[in-house]
Amino acid sequence: AARSSRLGGRRVARPIHALDVAAARLAGGDYTARMRPTGLGAELDTLTATFNTMATALETTEAARRQLLSDAAHELRTPLATLDAYLEGLADGVRSPGQDTWDVLTAQTARLRRLANDIALVSRAEENQLPLHPVPVTPEALATEAIAAVRPSYDGKGVRLSAHLPDSLPGLQADPDRLAQVLSILLANALRPTPPGGQVTVAAEPAGAGVRITVTDTGEGIAAGHLPHIFERFYRADPARDRAHGGSGIGLTIARALVAAHGGTITAASGGPGTGARFTITLP
Secondary structure, eight states, rough: OHHHHHHHHHHHHHHHHHHHHHHHHHHTTOTTTTOOOOOOOOHHHHHHHHHHHHHHHHHHHHHHHHHHHHHHHHHHHHHHHHHHHHHHHOOOOOOOOOHHHHHHHHHHHHHHHHHHHHHHHHHHHHHOOOOOOOOOOHHHHHHHHHHHHHHHHHHHHOOOEEEEETOOOOOOEEHHHHHHHHHHHHHHHHHHHHTTEEEEEEEEEEEETTTEEEEOOOSSSOOOGGGGGGSSSOOSSHHHHHTTTOOOOOOHHHHHHHHHHTTTTEEEEOEEEEEEEEEEEEEO
């Protein structure tokens, strides 16, 4: 009996030691550390599964952190290179300090400022550290204000902007400034790929006890391979076009984070290139 007890103790000690080793690897930054099922009972197997789930979450977070740093560095290179070139030209006397030069320098510093603000905003929102100030609001008022704000840009490009907002929509308890920011991002995002003569439509309808808001465009559409990634930080379906318009590549990430902070969801759909796109917000 004593021998059997010692054998049982060793069988239990082995997975505990393996867990200790794996935990030390994880603490040391090796996020690939995993445990194998012990086969010694539900309790130890549950502990092993929980450890593996935690390790996977940490590995995913670390991968996202590294990607964010890499993407941010990439985004910074273009405006910094432009600033360096212009400042070097001014110092060498190759460029004159005329209005065109100051316009370029101002535009690039504004781009850097916008990028820094966007990264700070999305990080705070995704970490649930963004304070919201919810008040009773109506979807009609939110959408009407957002449309009015972007109307000049649409008129200037020759894109029609229409709304379908029934009077019977349920009210929301939400931060109007943050939701206005979401709609602004979606409307700007819809305008860029929509050619002159195209159409963007904002519509709303009840969704259970909440509201569903859609922004639909007749623009270039989104290829199926891009759809799963468009809410990721710095992801661009068309990098050249978006950089030419000064986008940070983080607008849709901000929109998703702000909608999630309200307990809602945002999705994107498209039939592919040439079919336009639809973004759908569902708010409780």
